[in-house]
Amino acid sequence: MKTAIVTGAAGNLGKAVVRKFLAEGFSVCGTGLLPAAWTGYEGNQVDLSDETASGDWVSSVIKKQGTVETAILTVGGFAMGDIEGTGTKDIADQIRLNLETAYNVARPLFLQMLKQGRGTIFFIGSQAGLDEKKSKGVVAYGLAKSLLFRLAGLINEEAAGREVRAFVLVPFIIDTPQNRASMPGADFSTWQTPAFLAETIFSYAMAPGGKEPVIVI
Ligand SMILES: NC(=O)c1ccc[n+]([C@@H]2O[C@H](COP(=O)([O-])OP(=O)(O)OC[C@H]3O[C@@H](n4cnc5c(N)ncnc54)[C@H](OP(=O)(O)O)[C@@H]3O)[C@@H](O)[C@H]2O)c1
Structure with a gap:
């Protein structure tokens, strides 16, 4: 069975991504943490800003699962x-x-994927990280997200010639519920559902070859 790692799995996007990959047999x-009814999901509470705790958790997943085919890193x-x-x-x-x-x-997953000879890693960027005009008023956020684009580029440079790829999804x-509460007058129909974004990520994970690394939705 293939394995996916999802960080921030209890968040809005994370939950939708977990649901999609479970439905596809991952x-x-x-x-x-998610309810026990989510069969096939194994969750841990890890502070991912702690490098050692994060590395230990990734190692434990690799030890148990053998390989990790894809990782969707939604924390942010x-x-x-x-x-x-x-x-x-x-x-x-x-x-x-x-x-x-x-x-x-x-970082530890990339090394594992190089060993396996394949794998995909998805970062979640933002418009503010891509374009300084959209970063006005959200300076720290925009600067921090911009680094994810550079990181994906570096991974793809180091992995050149191998079937290990990094992507940055850029939602609008x-x-x-949080966005609806903070922008009650907005037209919600123009927004992207977590389920739609999860579908997009899944399609890239299944067929990463030849695709551009920055996915602007
Ligand atoms: N919402 C938008 O409109 C939008 C637009 C563009 C990009 N994005 C990006 O999309 C991603 C997902 O957004 P979302 O709305 O799904 O976010 P969310 O619901 O807030 O989920 C984020 C998750 O990350 C977890 N988390 C935070 N700090 C952590 C840490 N140090 N270690 C481990 N887990 C941690 C949170 O857990 P706790 O709740 O337990 O802290 C939460 O479950 C984010 O990267 C966000 O920046 C969002």
């Missing part, structure tokens, strides 16, 4: 602030939440 190991979060309102601590906090939580899992606005 065994899913994740961070975050948002912070407001223009340049005047953003200090280096704010930037460090956002880098810890959006980059380090991904890097601490991607995810249709979540």
Whole structure:
């Protein structure tokens, strides 16, 4: 049976990704707890900003599962602030939440995927990480997310010629209860459901060859 790793599995996007990969017959190991009825999912509480704890968790998954075919690293979060309102601590906090939580899992997994000879890693970027115009007012968030694009590029450089690929999914606005509560007047029909994003990730995981690494939805 193929194995997928999902971080932030109890979050909005994470849950949808777990549901999709379970439905497709994957065994899913994740961070975050889900009800026992989610058969085939094995969750752990791990602080992914802790490099050692993250590495130990990835090792335990590899030991148990043998191989990991794909990883979807959804942990991340948002912070407001223009340049005047953003200090280096704010930037460090956002880098810890959006980059380090991904890097601490991607790094040991990348080495495993090179050994296996195949694998895909998905980061969740954002429009603010891609375009400084969309980063106005969310300076620390935009800077932190931008590093995920660079990380995916570095992985693809190091893995050149092998079947190990990194992608960055760039959602517009995810249709979540939190977004609905904070933007009550918005047209929710233009937003992307977590299930739609999960479908997209799955299709890339199944056929990564020849695809562009940045997936703007
Ligand atoms: N929502 C949007 O419109 C939008 C748009 C563009 C990009 N994104 C990105 O999409 C991704 C998923 O968004 P979402 O709405 O699904 O987020 P979410 O519901 O807030 O889920 C994030 C999950 O990450 C976990 N987490 C936070 N810090 C952690 C840590 N140090 N170690 C382990 N787990 C940690 C949280 O667990 P706890 O709750 O237990 O802390 C939560 O379950 C994020 O990277 C976000 O930046 C979102």
